[in-house]
Amino acid sequence: MKWGFIRVAILYDLLGKLLYGIYSLFQNYGLSIIAFTVVVKVFLLPLALKQTNSMKQMQTIQPKIQALQQKYKNDKQKLNEKMMELYKEHNYNPAGGCLPLLIQFPILIGLFRVLQNPQTYVFPEGTYQHVAQSFLWLPNLGNPDPYYILPVLAALTTYLSTKMMSTSNSGDQTQKTMNMIMPLMIGWISIRFPSGLALYWVVSNVFQMIQQYVMMRSVVSDKEVSR
Template identity: 55%
Template sequence: MSILAEPMGSLLKLVYDLIGNYGISIIIFTIIVKMILLPLTIKQTKSMKNMQEIQPKVKALQEKYKNDKEKLNTKMMELYKEHNVNPLGGCLPLLVQFPIIIGLFTALREPWNYVFSMSQEAYELMDTSFLWLPNLSEPDTWILPITAAALTYFSSKTMSAGKEVQQTQKMMTYFFPVLIFVMGSDAIGVGFPAGLTLYWVINSGAQIIQQVIINKPSLPMKGDSN
């Protein structure tokens, strides 16, 4: 994991050197990473939208050619080509982001290793408060984990708003926020460092804003009567 975590830790350290506050640095760092990944997020969202739009036609083909798999595959490829849809378009951007996300999580989970390299600065930060938190290296019991879980839920809802959602996706909409709370809180769960939970809060909040903007219908051009 160090191969993935070290670049992310270096970026966070760069932000910290400019800001001088670890909590605010995590917030700015999260926004920077979110902006870097924005083109991939837009591509993934558009691909998911396109796939959802042709789902009625996909189901019609599956019903019509349910006894002829070869013919079904041919017709499906023709449908994808006709609508300029890549069935893997929604997965590939996610696969590219996955190593980055793993690196981020690892660096924020062990900032003394990947951000501050066990320096004196790292030990001093462990005793530095941020908002209501005594320090960001220890887990928060309620506020951050609950906020992270709630924003994760709303983020999932904005991604599936107005779409025909599969049962598995519906289950994940409720399961994933619970998992985030359990991972973030030391009351009943793993108790990840508050700095990592703070990252998830900002990331989920930014994701909601991105999805609202991306899903917003384009305004009709002036003079367009349709």
């Protein structure tokens, strides 16, 4: 337990030092959060690529999965056997899409904690109060957005991002429900927590959408070349 706490503390410290290093270059806390977000997303890009490749594989075999589910709907054991054969045939790992998310999760928690408490994890003791907290329309990045602009943007970009990340199985009711609940949850969090955290979330979502668009364009180009 103690070792786990030490590892988490080290992660917070590393992320805090990264953000402070970026702030030392920009001398603007809002711009530093934006640059920090981009740096983190670029660092996590290999995991995002792995997740996207797994999603593309699932899209390819989804019709075959549905056919097997229909054919063996009354024989669960046979269905599982055929599904395993299908996965092996297409070299698909069902956990391939989940693993990158599991790896990213501690980092996302760390980012949440660091941006929620910059006076503890980012800036040297006694210096945070001297940092200019205003940015664009925001009077203080350490407080929630008084105009609710960032919470709305956070919820909207989360919805659009999850929509773009949806697989061909988007007709699944559970996925539809999550696509609605997640943006509302992020919007609610953004209302209650520092606007610096909401700014990170909005920039992260925009980066994610651009990244997903580029990836999907490359998939279309590959298909056109293979014809």
